[in-house]
Amino acid sequence: MATFAHRNRRSGRRSPLTSAALLLIGLLATGGAYAAFTATSSADAASQTQVTKLTEEGEKLFAANCASCHGLQAEGTEDAPTLIGVGAASVDFQVGTGRMPMAASGPQAEQKPVQFTEEQIAALATWVASLGPGPAIPDERYLQGDGDLAVGAELFRINCAMCHNVAGAGGALTQGKFAPGVVGVSAKHVYEAMITGPQNMPVFNDANISPEDKSAIITYLQYLETSTSPGGLELGSLGPVSEGLFIWIFALGGIVAITVWLTAKSN
Amino acid sequence: MTVTATTTETTASEATAETQVEPGKGMRFVNWGANYIEDRTSLSGFVKELGRKIFPDHWSFMLGEVALYSFVVILLSGTFLTFFFQASMTHVVYDGSYAPLKGVGMSAAMASTLDISFDVRGGLLMRQVHHWAALLFVASVGLHMLRVFFTGAFRKPRELNWVVGFVLFVLAMGEGFTGYSLPDDLLSGNGLRIIDGMVKGIPIIGTWISYLLFGGEFPGEAIVGRLYTLHILLLPALVVAAIGVHLILMIVNKHTQFAGPGRTQGNVVGVPIMPVFAAKAGGFFFIVFGVIMLVASLVTINPIWNYGPYDPSPISAGTQPDWYIGFADGMLRLIPPHLETELWGFTITWYILIPIAVLGLFIVLVAIYPFVEAWITGDKREHHIADRPRNAPTRTAIGAAGVTFYAVMWAAASSDLIATHFRLSVEGVTHFLQAALILGPIIAYLVAKRVCLALQKKDREIALHGFESGRIVRLPGGEYIEVHERLSDYDRWRLVSYEDYAPLMVRPNAKGRITTGTKIRGVLSRWFFEDRIAPVTRSEIEAAHHDH
Numbered sequence: 001m002a003t004f005a006h007r008n009r010r011s012g013r014r015s016p017l018t019s020a021a022l023l024l025i026g027l028l029a030t031g032g033a034y035a036a037f038t039a040t041s042s043a044d045a046a047s048q049t050q051v052t053k054l055t056e057e058g059e060k061l062f063a064a065n066c067a068s069c070h071g072l073q074a075e076g077t078e079d080a081p082t083l084i085g086v087g088a089a090s091v092d093f094q095v096g097t098g099r100m101p102m103a104a105s106g107p108q109a110e111q112k113p114v115q116f117t118e119e120q121i122a123a124l125a126t127w128v129a130s131l132g133p134g135p136a137i138p139d140e141r142y143l144q145g146d147g148d149l150a151v152g153a154e155l156f157r158i159n160c161a162m163c164h165n166v167a168g169a170g171g172a173l174t175q176g177k178f179a180p181g182v183v184g185v186s187a188k189h190v191y192e193a194m195i196t197g198p199q200n201m202p203v204f205n206d207a208n209i210s211p212e213d214k215s216a217i218i219t220y221l222q223y224l225e226t227s228t229s230p231g232g233l234e235l236g237s238l239g240p241v242s243e244g245l246f247i248w249i250f251a252l253g254g255i256v257a258i259t260v261w262l263t264a265k266s267n
Numbered sequence: 268m269t270v271t272a273t274t275t276e277t278t279a280s281e282a283t284a285e286t287q288v289e290p291g292k293g294m295r296f297v298n299w300g301a302n303y304i305e306d307r308t309s310l311s312g313f314v315k316e317l318g319r320k321i322f323p324d325h326w327s328f329m330l331g332e333v334a335l336y337s338f339v340v341i342l343l344s345g346t347f348l349t350f351f352f353q354a355s356m357t358h359v360v361y362d363g364s365y366a367p368l369k370g371v372g373m374s375a376a377m378a379s380t381l382d383i384s385f386d387v388r389g390g391l392l393m394r395q396v397h398h399w400a401a402l403l404f405v406a407s408v409g410l411h412m413l414r415v416f417f418t419g420a421f422r423k424p425r426e427l428n429w430v431v432g433f434v435l436f437v438l439a440m441g442e443g444f445t446g447y448s449l450p451d452d453l454l455s456g457n458g459l460r461i462i463d464g465m466v467k468g469i470p471i472i473g474t475w476i477s478y479l480l481f482g483g484e485f486p487g488e489a490i491v492g493r494l495y496t497l498h499i500l501l502l503p504a505l506v507v508a509a510i511g512v513h514l515i516l517m518i519v520n521k522h523t524q525f526a527g528p529g530r531t532q533g534n535v536v537g538v539p540i541m542p543v544f545a546a547k548a549g550g551f552f553f554i555v556f557g558v559i560m561l562v563a564s565l566v567t568i569n570p571i572w573n574y575g576p577y578d579p580s581p582i583s584a585g586t587q588p589d590w591y592i593g594f595a596d597g598m599l600r601l602i603p604p605h606l607e608t609e610l611w612g613f614t615i616t617w618y619i620l621i622p623i624a625v626l627g628l629f630i631v632l633v634a635i636y637p638f639v640e641a642w643i644t645g646d647k648r649e650h651h652i653a654d655r656p657r658n659a660p661t662r663t664a665i666g667a668a669g670v671t672f673y674a675v676m677w678a679a680a681s682s683d684l685i686a687t688h689f690r691l692s693v694e695g696v697t698h699f700l701q702a703a704l705i706l707g708p709i710i711a712y713l714v715a716k717r718v719c720l721a722l723q724k725k726d727r728e729i730a731l732h733g734f735e736s737g738r739i740v741r742l743p744g745g746e747y748i749e750v751h752e753r754l755s756d757y758d759r760w761r762l763v764s765y766e767d768y769a770p771l772m773v774r775p776n777a778k779g780r781i782t783t784g785t786k787i788r789g790v791l792s793r794w795f796f797e798d799r800i801a802p803v804t805r806s807e808i809e810a811a812h813h814d815h
Contacts, residue, residue, distance in 0.1 A: 153367040157575050161583045167573045171584020172683035176692030179584065223367060231395060231567030241681040243568050244590025247402040251562050252410065255333055258554055259326040
């Protein structure tokens, strides 16, 4: 299943099933946030019960897995910030990329294998979203990778490259923190990263970068992922450092080996 | 001077040529052509002289050739690029076939580089050949310099050629820098911005020089055109001239060679250029060319399409210069920030001035090292036998210290990548390298010197008593000994024939006075030669033989 989803992502297409599932999660999560504050109309009674069920399940999951750090009502503790108002998107990103529940304390919470199923993540997100309004799970229509490629590339260079490198290969920040590589991250998580600003990443709200422009950035990242490199091996897209090492070790090293061989023959 | 083992061979082949009957049509044409040219230029004397130049056959003597051949590849591929490159900063809107930049405003330089990469047949390959060959050129020049340094091949009469070679190295860096700044992409623009910052950091004249360079406020519209003139006109002319002088001096001075039987200060043993070496060299050219082509066709270099056009606001994580400028970038990263003095309303930016001074001093030291060593050692003799590095422990140790100093600066240029790839913090890496910049060379000096002396001792042991054969023999008395195998005379030669130096004696000059200069020199000379292992003498060898 995992490899299947992965392959789909690579080809830049998404199976209709996944789309439907995502749409459902999105709707449920946004619905959940509203549910906490607005009286529900009887027309949604069915979905309302569904949301309540998710919220309840989320609360249980949270109490079992997250409360030790974030507090029972997600009010925050000494070890971790409050999650009231971080929104469904933040939970979906943090748990969906395996960053939460946080394991070891290091310079930053790092990615691990994801520990929850899609439904469990949705439940957690719905419950956290019900605590206070925050960024919702992004609308599927911005995640298609059909935005303006050139605009996306330019926006990425201007807004993201200083931390993530022009080719999205990642880069160092201060105190042992780093901006990870962003090529190959799912469209939903890219969008969520922009609207929630995990850890040392700034928040890019809709006034900074409009949803259409976010969609363009996602389009560019997907282009980087799917297009083959015109020039051959990319050496990690790290620029002149890897090129310099390559020329010394492989090219000059190879030539020196040849000279040793040539002169050895003549002796 | 040239006593060669092959002179007789040449005459022999001439003799066979004479006895040949009736040359074929092609041969007759060649002969006619040769005569035609000879009648008008009298070149044959020169060609003969050149053809008899002897080339030693140790691999390390071929590094200079690698540099020469990669330069030829640079010229060829560079010429191709000039056909399509537009050295202009006129604003255009890109409309080529690379989708992510379509409709983006950029300079004509950037647009034409993209066209070379995506729309000119073979253009991307030529760009990559040119750039990889440039990296290889500087790398092989560097390695060649290290070979010359560690074997003492820069000593009289070759000091001048060391300086010419050094000038070539600097010119090569200049060529490289002006070259990778041409596409006007984000990476090169950031590099120019750093240069601009350094220039502006020079007190009083800095800002003026910057305005002069860029034809106004950075980045202006002039810089690419100016760099282009330097890159394809002035610098190549200087490089070609310097290579010419370098090769002529090499022919005049002849090659050094490692010690061996039959090899003296007065001859060079190896193969003459004509015909054997020329054939080998031709083949070797194609090997170097082949390696460059292979790398260029398989591996991306400087993907300007990722960097996009230059724009002063963005910068990419992991922005570094090409490797040969890395040491300068590294020095800038190593200098502690905030080193500034406010003086009469002017700010003196030490964090710019100190790196410039350190880099300048380092470079100058490299250039004048032969003269410094000659002065310290007081050695005015000619040297044509290359030193084995261990036999000149102090020089080797100085070299090791220099290499370490350079390497630390170089590593500092990639401090951020070291941090991300080894899971460290950038600050930690920087602080470690700051310490290493000072302690590293000292440690390298001490270790290298000890290692040299130990190796010399081992050589001495082997020369006197042979090497351990691994064969344990039990004597009738019950004693076990390991049989030492005696060296052949040939092998021993390599170990024992090096020159011994004693520290300079401080002597009064003609006026009977000892000047401070002489005193300093005496101290330095003692430092240079104090620790040494004397070469094995004939009587010692004979004595050792009698023992067995």
